[in-house]
Amino acid sequence: MREEAMAAPGLPRSPEELKRHPFAEALFRETLRMYPPVSWTGRQAKEDLELHGKRIPKGTTVLVPLGAYGFDPKLFPEPDRFDVTRWMGKKVPPSAVETAAFGGGPHFCLGYHLAWVEVVQFATAFARELARRGMKPQLAPGSATPKLTYFPFGAPPKKTRIQLVRA
Ligand code: HEM
Structure with missing residues (x-):
């Protein structure tokens, strides 16, 4: 993430500029696959x-488990493993199932592209700032890797703490 952030001339503001940030985009998609904030509709x-x-x-009201699609082992081998690289090098745009965290059909999230560019901008700016200060993030002692929470919305447990340490 740091290498990619330092290599880019600035923060991306267009689809063309977003192409310089494949790792940050993959990080966005993998994080949403494993930790979908809107886990059902x-x-x-x-x-x-x-x-x-x-x-x-x-x-009849039909509930759609948006968060479950990301754990289909046929689509995502070893779905419990957080692996950013599974999204890298793809030549085709993400499928409907791959963007399920944003819903589907006529009510598909209106903010999808905005969320995408904002997350890439944030991850890039954060990585750059940490690199400038010679720091890196890590889980605080006693804090465990976030467990999945689905209901009512996806969120890390309140006890999750991240600290910044010398790189
Ligand atoms: C990671 C960030 C986001 C996620 C995971 C997300 C997820 C979703 C989901 C799952 C839906 C569909 C709900 C349904 O069909 O029942 C939705 C709809 C919507 N989202 Fe987002 N969203 C995100 C960011 C945003 C942002 C940044 C905006 C606006 C700036 C936004 C605006 C909307 C709107 C207006 C709808 C309703 C669309 C409609 O009903 O036609 N979202 N979002």
Whole structure:
């Protein structure tokens, strides 16, 4: 992250400039895969329908587990492993399942591209500032790697603490 941040001339402000930040983008996608803040959403059936052999009568509320798609081992081998590199080198834009953290269909997140560029900008600025000060982040003593929390929203446990130490 630090190497990429130091190599870029500034913070990205356009899709063209975002291409200089493949690691930061991969970090954004892998973090959302494992820690989706919006882990589920709901829809109401507008008509009777059948889903995977189950009859869904009109008016039923159907919950969609957005956070679960990122843990499908067919799509993401060893899904419990945080691995930024699984997103790198992809030649095609992310699929609907790969962007499930932002919902889907007509109500797909309006802020998707803004969130993407903001996270890349933040990660880049933060990495640069830490490099300038010769520091790096690490989990504070006694603090464990965040466990997944899904309900009502995805969030790290309150006890998670990160500290900055000399690199
Ligand atoms: C990592 C950041 C974000 C995540 C994970 C996220 C996630 C989501 C999800 C899952 C939905 C769909 C909810 C549903 O269909 O029930 C949604 C909708 C929406 N998001 Fe985001 N969002 C993020 C950032 C943002 C930002 C930065 C903005 C605005 C600046 C934004 C604005 C919206 C709006 C307006 C909708 C509703 C779209 C509609 O109903 O047509 N989101 N978001």
